[in-house]
Amino acid sequence: MNKITKLFGIDYPIIQGGMVWVSGGKLAAAVSRAGGLGLIGAGSMQPELLQRHITKAQSLTSRPIGVNIPLLYEKAHEQIDMALSLGIKIFFTSAGSPKKYTSYLKDHGATVVHVISTPEHAINCEEAGVDAVVAEGFEAGGHNGRDEITTLTLIPQARSAIKIPLIAAGGIADGKSILAALSLGADGVQMGTRFLMTRESSAHENFKSLLLQSTASSTMTLMKSTIPVRLFNNKFAREIMQIEQSFHGDNLKQKLNEHLGKFRARHGMLEGDLENGELEVGQSVSLIKNILSVEDVFKELLHDYQEAYKKLSQSL
Numbered sequence: 001m002n003k004i005t006k007l008f009g010i011d012y013p014i015i016q017g018g019m020v021w022v023s024g025g026k027l028a029a030a031v032s033r034a035g036g037l038g039l040i041g042a043g044s045m046q047p048e049l050l051q052r053h054i055t056k057a058q059s060l061t062s063r064p065i066g067v068n069i070p071l072l073y074e075k076a077h078e079q080i081d082m083a084l085s086l087g088i089k090i091f092f093t094s095a096g097s098p099k100k101y102t103s104y105l106k107d108h109g110a111t112v113v114h115v116i117s118t119p120e121h122a123i124n125c126e127e128a129g130v131d132a133v134v135a136e137g138f139e140a141g142g143h144n145g146r147d148e149i150t151t152l153t154l155i156p157q158a159r160s161a162i163k164i165p166l167i168a169a170g171g172i173a174d175g176k177s178i179l180a181a182l183s184l185g186a187d188g189v190q191m192g193t194r195f196l197m198t199r200e201s202s203a204h205e206n207f208k209s210l211l212l213q214s215t216a217s218s219t220m221t222l223m224k225s226t227i228p229v230r231l232f233n234n235k236f237a238r239e240i241m242q243i244e245q246s247f248h249g250d251n252l253k254q255k256l257n258e259h260l261g262k263f264r265a266r267h268g269m270l271e272g273d274l275e276n277g278e279l280e281v282g283q284s285v286s287l288i289k290n291i292l293s294v295e296d297v298f299k300e301l302l303h304d305y306q307e308a309y310k311k312l313s314q315s316l
């Protein structure tokens, strides 16, 4: 048992990151059933929809399930209260200050984890009283840090900055990278892209098929001056790039808002519009060659981890 399995009461220190439009109750329950920790991504859900996903997950497993709440959404407080009322005890907060809800959640008996992208933010989390930190490197899919710190350099720095348990994220998609993250000082890993590419994720089939054809250069980060996001290089991404080259200051913000404010992420990831939709995905996409069930992903991860561990110890 390590610090993360103990903290959450799970078998393996492997967490499925909350992902807008992709990680509903079905995916989270499958990950928790397999012995990891599944998170429902509340960022794309109205509180009523979140309620349905939590209830569904609870009907599929009695193992611990968590919820990811991006704090920039105006309904974050409602989502938190909804999840608490349904007995959720594990909250991963992101995209905001850890000071905002940690005391409130802890007063309600919850375990709180916050996502950060710099060692300084890790220290803020410890001071705010969170139970663990997810340190997410720049390789990660979805929104990421402005400072572009990669997982390989972020994890050791976050490890020396804080004493509380540390979860590594960004670019981790197989057993070898889990081993690498643990050897850098992490107590567990959070993976997004690998779980997006499973049968149980609610990503559209078009999106999953597109990802199987990706190469190392298929993703890019855009909107670095506002909210940086790593996504698939498609027509939508190239339009955003064009806007970023043509406008500045408030004009840029306005143009970006106009372009984004059309449910692009929903159209892309959930409804499968591969040209005009926003397709968030991490760099590890090019390492993933199959769409498996979550159960088979876990078998593959554990086998790969053990093989890599054996090989490493023999080479010394």
Ligand SMILES: Cc1cc2nc3c(=O)[nH]c(=O)nc-3n(C[C@H](O)[C@H](O)[C@H](O)COP(=O)(O)O)c2cc1C
Residues within 6 Å of the ligand: 016, 017, 018, 019, 020, 022, 041, 042, 043, 044, 068, 070, 093, 094, 095, 115, 136, 139, 140, 141, 142, 143, 169, 170, 171, 172, 173, 190, 191, 192, 193, 194, 196, 269, 280, 281, 282, 283, 284
């Ligand atoms: C499609 C997608 C949506 C995501 N949405 C969220 C989100 O709503 N909240 C959040 O904290 N992180 C979000 N993330 C980040 C993941 O939770 C996770 O930390 C990240 O994917 C890890 O990096 P990886 O993609 O290299 O595995 C998202 C990632 C992806 C790929």
